[in-house]
Amino acid sequence: MPEPAINTGTYKLFPSPRNAHRTVFLHEVFVPHPYALVDLPSFRFKGKYSLFAAYRLADGKHGQLVTFELEAEARRFEREFSPD
Template identity: 60%
Template sequence: MATQTIQTDLYKLYPSPRNAVRDVFEHQVFVPHPYAIIDLDVMELAGKTTLFGACRLSDMKMGQVVTFELASDQAKFERLFTPD
């Protein structure tokens, strides 16, 4: 079955099959590395998160978008994540 895309004002999103939910949460980080491995489980975040392959509509740059239920999780992700 083909994965449905989600379009927001900023991105065209391609949901990861590992997402437990398809929600696009308020707190978001665009990672401009489309092939970087993002392992959210090892970061031990407190709230729900979702990961998407993404196309940023403003410049058509491909990457990934991580969305967070909690702002504190976004801050922790930004502190811990380094692209491989």
């Protein structure tokens, strides 16, 4: 049975089944590419992270939301990630 959606007020989120942590962490990066492969383990982050399919409520944009425990890792992901 799929997990229910999470509504944060900003996003409607659907957790990735591959998440080790199913938490919405404080530091977020919205990836406006709903079908891009986001290979988070390849970044070798030190802190916790999670990935969600996302629907941004403000403008109806579909994408993915990556959340991070550590702000520095969110900034690194923003710099280094490029959609395939």
